[in-house]
Amino acid sequence: MLKKILIANRGEIAERIIKTCTRLGIKTVAVYSEADKDAPFVEHADEAYLLGGPRVQESYLNSNRILEIARQTKADGIHPGYGFISENAEFAQKCEQEGIVFIGPTPDVISLMGKKVESRIAMEAAGLPLVPGISRPLKDADEAAELAGNFGYPVMLKASAGGGGIGMQACSNEAELRKAFEGNQKRALMFFGNGDMFLEKLIEKPRHIEIQILSDADGNTVYLWERECSIQRRHQKVLEEAPSPFLDAETREAMGKAAAAAAKTIGYTNAGTIEFLVDEDKNYYFLEMNTRLQVEHPITEEITGLDLVEEQIRIASGESLRFEQKDIILDGHAIEVRIYAEDPKTMYPSPGKITDLKLPQGAGIRHELGVTSTSNVTPFYDPMIAKLIVKGCTRSEAVSRLKEALAQYRVEGIKTNIPLLVDIVSHEAFQSGDTTTDFIQKNILKTNTVSS
Secondary structure, three states: OOOEEEEOOOHHHHHHHHHHHHHHOOEEEEEEEHHHOOOHHHHHOOEEEEEEOOOHHHOOOOHHHHHHHHHHHOOOEEEOOOOOOOOOHHHHHHHHHHOOEEOOOOHHHHHHHOOHHHHHHHHHHOOOOEOOEOOOOOOOHHHHHHHHHHHOOOEEEEEOOOOOOOOOEEEOOHHHHHHHHHHHHHHHHHHHOOOOEEEEEOOOOOEEEEEEEEEOOOOOEEEEEEEEEEEEEOOEEEEEEEOOOOOOHHHHHHHHHHHHHHHHHOOOOEEEEEEEEEOOOOOEEEEEEEOOOOOOHHHHHHHHOOOHHHHHHHHHOOOOOOOOHHHOOOOOEEEEEEEEOEOOOOOOEOOEEOOEEEOOOOOOEEEEEOOOOOOEEOOOOOOEEEEEEEEEOOHHHHHHHHHHHHHHOEEEOOOOOHHHHHHHHHOHHHHOOOOOOOHHHHHHHOOOOOOO
């Protein structure tokens, strides 16, 4: 097994990885920006080294500096967490050249799945159903308009190299599409260095459901059930649960087997997630594959009893999976909410200094935390500061437990999205499991019910 792991990330995911490494007897190396010098993960790692200034380009995206520290500390593995360089095929290739294990899939698979058009082609060949659309970059706005006329509106315009909702826009007519094409192409070029755009038919009232898979280098692949991630704002997830309240046993098994088979077909190794859009009739369509650990991985851990970070490390160390599909039992129901430092009404980031922090305690409650009661939340990074995870024997028990935990959660000194989360879990549509991707827009924002 790996002996020393450099964690090329920050906040709660760095803390999460440190916990597993400590339990396994693996030494950890933290890297941090000037803005994070007093962060908990810096203190909790065995060693910690400054990357550079507070901006991501000066620190967490500085791959050469990260590799320099890895060599200096004799780290034999690098865990990228999620975001930043976690899906950077060039960085994974550099690790390989340096003889350092990148805890994730191979560079060629990262590259393939990171390109939306190419990944569509690969997954179609692997047998996954696709949303009607094209599997090549659009030539221009004229071609986009012609194809949209064939598919029928509404359509979804997407940046091929996009992520986090950047370069993505739903269009209900030709005028909207032409205007969106130019603006989103410019944004994609600015954020990703790639202005390629493609087009899909928009699936109306969909659910966003993803399958967690694990694959080892020997070709063994399993699926760890599904997570429903339909409750989103600006195409970014807010609340996730496992299993989905929408799927029946037959569809659940079919999606899991399809995802595992597709991962095996492309030679995937380590942890990964295949994301689907699921329509009202339970037809599912490949959306994208995330070649890394997901933010919402704790709810899968809660319903399976597995430590996904440990499994990542074992696979990266060359070990075979220690279990088969029949060994993975779905136990109970888990829900995760993301605690953001943001205004609950505008959903804009709200950085500042935390003056007090009180966390709910009790059975079935888990915290993933990147701050303390005196932390300064800076404007330089994603505003997520923590995750609250609850588990119950049933979904109704988990929902009840989550409502009680949110009522006890206190973060003073900054604004957070906790009032929004309270409104979500209190809404009758959520409690009944009616959680399509327009949930917040339809049930919260349009009725202007976000609590103060």
